Amino acid sequence: MSTGTVVFIILTGAVLAVLLYIVFAYNALVALKNQIKNAWSQIEVQLKRRHDLIPNLVEAAKGYMAHERQTLENVTRARAQASGAKTVPDISRAETALSSALGQFLAVVENYPELKANQNFLALQEELTSTENRIAFSRQAYNDQVLFMNNKVEMFPSNMVAGMFHFRKGQFFELEEQSGRAAPRVSFG
């Protein structure tokens, strides 16, 4: 075998390996992109569930909480804004506002023992708790996927494939911690 043939074989092998890598990396990126899309649609399903639940909750509480008109209105308004939001940052902001309004609402509910004993309201509250958990869990799953995707898009060598086919980084879905859940501030003196 002449040197030329050896060089030719090595070169062809290298080119084939690179091509193969590109195919695999491309497929992995497409799979990730679809997973992210899927995870986001899961979040949307859960947010929709939350928005559908809130009018029922407010309706059930109205009879008991005649003096808390302001709190109820806050919840309804935050819900209207949240269901109107379109882009990821907008949705994040609106949902954060809705979460804090709901937190206030649930804190006020504590003052109404009759409301808390109402079976209908209890069932709704269980649904709300579950929905909040689902939002948290689907958000976590989505953010995990986005982090994985972003690592792929930025890290060598997959970043070259990502650049070639215009894969973009995903956006994290952040909800700021509710003010009600922050640790209480303690001051001495």
Add this chain to the structure above:
Amino acid sequence: MFWSVIAANRRKTVLLIVLMGLLLVLSGGMIGMAFTDVYHPFAVLIGAALAGAVWIAMLLMSLFASDTILLGLSRAHEVSRETYPQLFNVVEEMVIAGALPSMPRIFVVDDPAPNAFAMGKSPEKSCICVTAGLLAMCTRDELQGVVAHEISHILNQDVLYMTVAATMLGSILLLSDIFTRSFRYTSTVRLASRSRRAGGRAAGPLLIVSLVLAVIGPILARVLYFSLSRKREYLADATSARLTRYPEGLASALQKIGESADTLTTAPSATAPFYIVNPYRQHLGNSAFATHPPLEERIRILRAMSLGAGYLDYHRAYVEVTRRREKLFPASELQDVGRVGIREDGQTSAPVRPARTESARRAGDIIRALNGFAFITCPCGLKIKLPPEYREARFVCPRCRRAHLVNRPDGKAVCSVLSGSAVMSRQASAGRAEPLNRSGRGGRDAPMPQEVCYQPGAWQKITCAGCGHEYEISPRFRARRMVCSGCGATIRLAPVHEPDDRSSGIQT
């Protein structure tokens, strides 16, 4: 990324199972040698093939029958969203968190001992089983921790792996049993003569080796099997913490399970590794022959996760508590998962939990509803539970002599029972009108409203001022008003020990 941790763990498990398989083939070969001529060229092969055949037969049997056997033995009833919304919600949350491809079927086992297990050979087709005792004793967060543990068994395909490993262990035990028995009953003379027949070559050492293997093999296989089982328990605990982001939930559930005096009566011993804690109280502690790590250790590891709920935190807590340096998870997968924070407990926003007896009663009601009991909630506060054997169409309340029609339970009846008793919801809707009445328009809808002070939470007698009819009020009676069955007058009940309600009640 929990899926890569799971994939890495799967490789390790496969390795261990291959090791067990080797052991199986080896002991099969040795037995083949002992039974036939020692130096027969095919002796080893025949023995190994026999061992393989035994294993495959056992595997097929357990794979095709395991679900039905286990569920049937444990007297499980399938529940739906209507029958137990909270359990259903919790499972659905964990399915979302674990990105399971489909919703598992949910079963409730009629057993007072708190326990749970998962079944199913693949994540697509799985089921989760919890006992009525667990439902009765756990808060929402605790239930979530337990369900997450079971979901991670499904995610890790533990049932499949443990079935494969268990059947391997079973066939190794069987083969070595046959071998030692035959050895005991065939005299050494025969063995000696056989070796002589083989041409006087030294067969003694080989026989001794096979004898040793027959003794050591089962022990080794057991150690491998149980270490595999314990590893997968740790992994399921870690995944549970990761999925719920609340290790304390599982920890306190495990504690409650450990403290409970009941033991599971319905579990066949072969199914022990599938439960969240071993249903047969093993007092072996940290032994090599335990299917589960000791409960206290699992609880202490979970409680030591003070910084986060990721795999890295679990691993740190594991090293801190057990002082073992072995790797639970591959190091490369621990890099980027430490950022998972612990969430707040859900109790602040969760509905008020009923007291323990109350929730035990509810769990009992679920089982009764599933078994075809009829439920009647009498306006006097008595809840009547009629067994399916009661065939009459009417039933008279033993306390207030009110006659009730017996509605045999269909799906709807079950729902109404489980979402809280019918009379409670009616009282609640009556209570909704109350604030309006108090603010000046009182007595609009009742012919002759009366007000009687009563102490909630105690037995007491109340007399209707209109007709003199006497009522006995149970401690569980919570309504704010009742209608006298004698004269139809509304009796408003003002509780005496709650200052808020009393002051507002006096205004009317």
